[in-house]
Amino acid sequence: MPKGRGLASCPTDPLPPGGGPQLNPFSRDPGDKIEWIKRLDTDREDNDGFVFQVSIGSKQYALKVFKFSHPRLNRFYRDLCLRHPLPLKEGIWYTDPFYAECRAYGRIQEGFESRLVTDQTAVKCYGYLLLNTNDSRWLKKEGIHLEQQLLDRELREALGGDTRVRAIVKQFEKSPRKVDAGNIRRAWRSVYLLNKSLKLYNMDIKADNFIGHKLVDFGTSWTVPHKLLDHLEEVAENMAKAFRSKDTVNFEEMIQDEVIQTRLKVLAKSTHQLRSRGKPEWADRELPKRRRIARK
Ligand SMILES: Nc1ncnc2c1ncn2[C@@H]1O[C@H](COP(=O)(O)OP(=O)(O)OP(=O)(O)O)[C@@H](O)[C@H]1O
Ligand SMILES: [Mg+2]
Incomplete structure (x- = not known):
């Protein structure tokens, strides 16, 4: 992949607006450009962003570049706002990945600063970045589509007029290890601490969103205080409770999936070794039904 170059932008305010915890901008020297090295994620239709290995000021990072999103396309915002109108400006603070x-x-x-949770529950984050025109142009040239067509007048206003491309700088994990038998307990501890001690609900627990025992993707997370969760508590207490336990349910499903995959691999291997002809014995077995709560 060719290397892109651009001038540094100078964001200063922590984000998001509207109360609750905030992330500081990534700090770099004005001369430090982004060198785009390669894509780290795979293309999917429903992804919220694109992850790149980059170098900034001669250090390697993972940079997650986010698509734009519109609150009106978010089912929670739409449905909950029928009963409790929430201005679009606030809607974006609670629906945008x-x-x-x-x-x-x-x-x-x-949590780290107050020593409430000192475990590494998530891949380290160094702050957010707003890309300059050259970097945005380079992404466009590479065919990275960030849904800018959603930026109508209303959404531009809700974003305070700032429509620069948004990104988050994380530690680049050189050999990303998946969740496995060796780290599954620590992975569960990460989820438990985030939920119970930090009141942070990831809402998208699956193997792809872990690197080893650490979570890497918080694009669908809800962090308390959260306006949509407050609305939900008022209109459908049981549903709010289901959302607060979604990570636990999804974690169990993830383990089941991994166990089934491993068993199938072992069975397939032994079937192959026996050189049995015809259909393997496990092919007709019904897999356990999955409980699912819709993502959006
Ligand atoms: N810090 C990192 N180091 C190495 N690889 C990473 C890193 N962050 C992400 N990746 C790779 O990119 C993949 C996608 O990352 P992530 O889950 O954050 O984005 P996404 O799934 O596109 O976002 P979303 O689920 O919000 O749509 C991960 O599964 C992992 O393979
Ligand atoms: Mg993901």
């Missing part, structure tokens, strides 16, 4: 990650990492930082 970039703001969700800023708030989550802000809370993790607070």
